[in-house]
Amino acid sequence: MDIPRQTVRKRRWIYAVLAIVAVAGTAIALSALEPASPTVERAAVWMDTVSRGDMIRQVRGPGTLVPEQIRYISAQTAGRVERVLAQPGTTVEPGTVLLELSNPDVHLQMMEAQRQLSAAESELANLRATLENQRLNQEGSVSTVNSQYREAKRQYDANVELAAKGLISRLEMRRVQDQAEELAARLEIEKKRLDFISQSMKAQLSAQQSQVQRLRGLVDFQQRYLESLHVRAGTSGVLRELPLQEGQWVNPGSNLAVVVQPGRLKAELRIPETQAKDLVVGLRASIDTRNGIIPGRVMRIDPAVQNGTVTVDVALEGQLPRGARPDLSVDGTIEIERLKNVLYVGRPAYGQPESTVGLFRMGPDGESASRVNVRLGRSSVNTIEIVSGLREGDVVILSDMSQWDSADRVRLK
Numbered sequence: 325m326d327i328p329r330q331t332v333r334k335r336r337w338i339y340a341v342l343a344i345v346a347v348a349g350t351a352i353a354l355s356a357l358e359p360a361s362p363t364v365e366r367a368a369v370w371m372d373t374v375s376r377g378d379m380i381r382q383v384r385g386p387g388t389l390v391p392e393q394i395r396y397i398s399a400q401t402a403g404r405v406e407r408v409l410a411q412p413g414t415t416v417e418p419g420t421v422l423l424e425l426s427n428p429d430v431h432l433q434m435m436e437a438q439r440q441l442s443a444a445e446s447e448l449a450n451l452r453a454t455l456e457n458q459r460l461n462q463e464g465s466v467s468t469v470n471s472q473y474r475e476a477k478r479q480y481d482a483n484v485e486l487a488a489k490g491l492i493s494r495l496e497m498r499r500v501q502d503q504a505e506e507l508a509a510r511l512e513i514e515k516k517r518l519d520f521i522s523q524s525m526k527a528q529l530s531a532q533q534s535q536v537q538r539l540r541g542l543v544d545f546q547q548r549y550l551e552s553l554h555v556r557a558g559t560s561g562v563l564r565e566l567p568l569q570e571g572q573w574v575n576p577g578s579n580l581a582v583v584v585q586p587g588r589l590k591a592e593l594r595i596p597e598t599q600a601k602d603l604v605v606g607l608r609a610s611i612d613t614r615n616g617i618i619p620g621r622v623m624r625i626d627p628a629v630q631n632g633t634v635t636v637d638v639a640l641e642g643q644l645p646r647g648a649r650p651d652l653s654v655d656g657t658i659e660i661e662r663l664k665n666v667l668y669v670g671r672p673a674y675g676q677p678e679s680t681v682g683l684f685r686m687g688p689d690g691e692s693a694s695r696v697n698v699r700l701g702r703s704s705v706n707t708i709e710i711v712s713g714l715r716e717g718d719v720v721i722l723s724d725m726s727q728w729d730s731a732d733r734v735r736l737k
Contacts, residue, residue: 361692362728366736369723371686372670376716379668381660381704383603385633387593389613389652391584392639395559399578400552403427405568410581412566416557422566422581423555425574430553434546441539448532455525462521466514473507480504561585564650584650589640591620593656594633600625602660609638609658616645622658657705666701667710673724677703684734686719693721695732 403425410422480500486492557563565582574580591611595603603625611618619642626635638656675681679700684693698720701709714720728734 361733361735362731364728364734364736369721369725369736370670370673371719371721374667374669374710374714374716374718374720376665376667379663379666379704379707379709381602381663381702382657383595383599383660384655384657384705385593385595385599385636387591387611387636387638387654387656389589389611389648389650389654390592391586391650392588392590393559393561393585395557395561395583396579397422397555397558397581397583399425399555399574399576399580401425401427401430401549402573402575403430403553405570405572405574408566408568408570410557410563410566412563414563415561416563416583417560418556418558420557421554422557422563423568425553425555427553430546430549434543434550437539437543437546441536441543444532444536444539448529448536451532452529455521455528459518459521459525462514462518466511466518469507469511469514473504473511476500476504476507555580557581557583559583559585586649587644589644589648589650590623591618591638591640591654591656593636593638593654593658595636595658597629597632597634600634600636603634603636603658607658607660609656611638611640612655612657613645613648613652614654615647618642618644618648660704663702663709667714667716668707669710669714669720670722671703671706671708672720672722674726675700675708677701677708680713683714684721684725685714686721691737692733692735 404427405423406426407424408422409424410416410420416422480503483492483497483500487494487497561583562585563581564584566580568574568580591609593609603622605622605625607622609620609622611620618640620638620640622636623639624637628634636656636658638658672681672683677700680697681700682695683698685696686693696713698713699711701711703709725734
């Protein structure tokens with residue numbers, strides 16, 4: 325009876341060993357198998373084909389249309405708004421009166437300036453009359469002395485003839501000669517005095533005339549102040565802003581109104597700072613007004629960054645479409661350069677220019693995609709240059725695949 329029992333035990337041990345070997349073999353076989361690839365909905369991803377050719381580098385940004393010429397009208401003097409004669413949207417000319425202000429002090433200052441000018445002009449007239457009278461008196465003195473001198477000269481000439489005939493004494497001859505010489509000297513002095521009066525007259529009149537001119541300039545200045553109470557547009561255009569109401573008080577320098585020229589507009593684009601590094605003045609641009617596209621050129625680039633964007637001014641070169649007006653929202657595209665004969669593909673949802681990213685490339689079966697490292701180059705709005713890692717004709721997934729970062733292969737269904 326012992327032999328059958330030992331046979332049964334041996335069989336049990338053999339079965340146990342075989343079971344253990346089978347389990348170990350299965351585990352080894354399962355560990356050798358690759359994990360199943362995750363499945364991705366084909367309709368949920370965006371794919372593009374790598375192409376070779378010319379790639380246009382562009383940057384894009386939103387913006388608004390703004391007038392090229394904006395005239396801010398400010399108050400030259402303080403005053404109270406008496407009447408508002410125009411409303412925003414009104415077409416105005418340089419002489420159009422927008423507001424009427426009042427300020428009694430300005431009128432008083434004008435009257436005082438006019439009084440001072442009138443007094444100075446009266447003083448000038450009196451001074452001119454006085455000096456002219458002095459000059460005429462001196463001319464009369466010169467004429468009198470000249471007449472006396474010529475009479476003495478004739479007496480002297482006659483005495484010379486008489487002295488030659490011995491009909492006059494030498495003493496009388498000397499007296500007449502001294503008298504003639506004295507009158508000659510007096511005539512010379514009177515002439516110098518006349519010249520001095522003439523020169524002094526010019527200097528005094530010039531000083532008084534300068535005073536009159538200064539006061540006349542002050543009157544003109546006060547007159548402009550007085551006229552500034554009638555606030556005018558100063559240029560042709562459309563009144564865009566006039567925020568004042570009747571009865572308000574304004575101080576000098578306060579902004580009263582804004583006049584723009586609606587027919588001369590430019591675009592102010594806000595380009596992301598990461599895309600603005602290659603921008604230069606003169607680049608071609610196109611502005612989409614949603615009612616037409618206008619060509620243009622970059623005319624100014626703001627050196628400062630505000631809220632992560634750089635302001636770029638674009639001069640519009642084409643005909644403005646209907647409905648184009650200041651503050652209209654637009655989209656602008658600026659062409660940076662044209663790359664000749666390069667590999668390019670649509671911009672992926674992740675990855676920056678001049679960097680290396682992992683993209684899923686479609687396999688020959690069209691049902692699976694494997695991750696490959698791709699070196700990116702220069703970028704545009706919708707495309708990016710491929711430096712290495714892909715070939716022409718390769719199809720890659722450009723959508724965000726970050727949820728499958730742990731997988732090197734995916735299946736599409």
